Amino acid sequence: MLHNRVKELRARFGFSQGELGERVGVTRQTIGFIEKGDFSPSITLALKLAREFEVKVDELFWLEGDKSQ
Amino acid sequence: MLHNRVKELRARFGFSQGELGERVGVTRQTIGFIEKGDFSPSITLALKLAREFEVKVDELFWLEGDKSQ
DNA sequence: ACATAATGTATACTATACTTAACATAAAGT
DNA sequence: ACTTTATGTTAAGTATAGTATACATTATGT
Numbered sequence: 001m002l003h004n005r006v007k008e009l010r011a012r013f014g015f016s017q018g019e020l021g022e023r024v025g026v027t028r029q030t031i032g033f034i035e036k037g038d039f040s041p042s043i044t045l046a047l048k049l050a051r052e053f054e055v056k057v058d059e060l061f062w063l064e065g066d067k068s069q
Numbered sequence: 070m071l072h073n074r075v076k077e078l079r080a081r082f083g084f085s086q087g088e089l090g091e092r093v094g095v096t097r098q099t100i101g102f103i104e105k106g107d108f109s110p111s112i113t114l115a116l117k118l119a120r121e122f123e124v125k126v127d128e129l130f131w132l133e134g135d136k137s138q
Numbered sequence: 139a140c141a142t143a144a145t146g147t148a149t150a151c152t153a154t155a156c157t158t159a160a161c162a163t164a165a166a167g168t
Numbered sequence: 169a170c171t172t173t174a175t176g177t178t179a180a181g182t183a184t185a186g187t188a189t190a191c192a193t194t195a196t197g198t
Contacts (some may be wrong), residue, residue: 016174030156032176034130039155042185043130044071050137056118057126058119060119061112066120073153079176085144099186103145142177145194152187160178 008036009053009060024048055066070133076104077120078129093117 010020010031017035018028024045034041041049043057050057079089079100086104087097091113093132105109112126119126 002116018174026155027157028175029177030159034155036176040111042109042155043112043115043126044091044109044132045155046115046126047130047132047135051132056102057112057115059078061116061126063113063116063120066116087144095188098147098188102186105146107168111185116187139198141198143194143195143196146192148190148192150188152185155174155180156184158180161176162175162178164174166171166173168169 002037002040002061003060004034004037004061006031006049006060009055010035012055020049020052023052071109071130072133073106073130074094075100075118075129078124079104082122088103089118089121092121 010017013065015023016028020067021028021031025048026045030041030045033039046057046061050060053060079086084088084092084098086100090097090100094117095114099110099114102108110133115126115130117131
C-alpha cells in the first residue's frame with residue numbers, strides 16, 4: 001500500500017491541483033487521483049513532484065509499513 | 070529523460086535479473102526493460118528496488134539534467 | 139562437445155497510469 | 169443573486185507499464 005504527502009505539501013506551497021498539475025505536466029484530475037491514493041504514479045512524475053516541493057521522493061511517497069531509511 | 074543505476078547495483082549485490090525481479094515482484098523482463106531505460110516504472114516498484122538496494126529512490130532514479138539535492 | 143544459467147530481444151496480451159469531458163458542490167468575491 | 173475558482177467524482181478513451189511465451193546468444197562448468 002502506497003502513501004504520500006502530496007496534498008499536505010501542495011497546501012503548504014499554496015498550489016491548486018490545477019497549478020501543480022501544470023507545473024509537473026499532468027492534469028488536475030491526475031493530481032487529485034494521486035492525493036486520493038487511487039494509483040501509483042510513474043517514478044518520472046514522482047521525481048517531478050518531489051523536485052517541485054524540494055524534498056526527496058522517499059519523503060513524498062512511501063510503502064505501508066516501511067519505516068526504513 | 071530518466072536515468073537509473075539498477076544494473077550497477079544489481080551487479081554489486083550479485084543478483085540475476087530473475088532473482089531481483091522475484092524479490093520485488095516483477096518478471097525478469099521488466100528488470101531488463103528498466104535497465105535498458107525502456108520505460109519509467111511505477112513509484113511503487115521504484116521504492117521496492119531502492120529498499121532492496123538500501124538506497125534512496127533519488128539515488129537510484131533521476132531525471133536528465135537534474136542535479137538538485 | 140554438451141548442459142545450464144543469465145541475458146537480449148521480439149511479439150502479443152493484460153493491467154493500469156493518465157487524459158478528456160462532463161457534472162456537481164462549496165467557498166469567496168462582486 | 170450571480171460569477172469565478174477550487175475540488176470531488178465518474179465514465180470512456182489512449183498511452184504505457186508490466187506479463188507470458190518464445191527463441192537466440194553468451195559465458196561457465198563438466
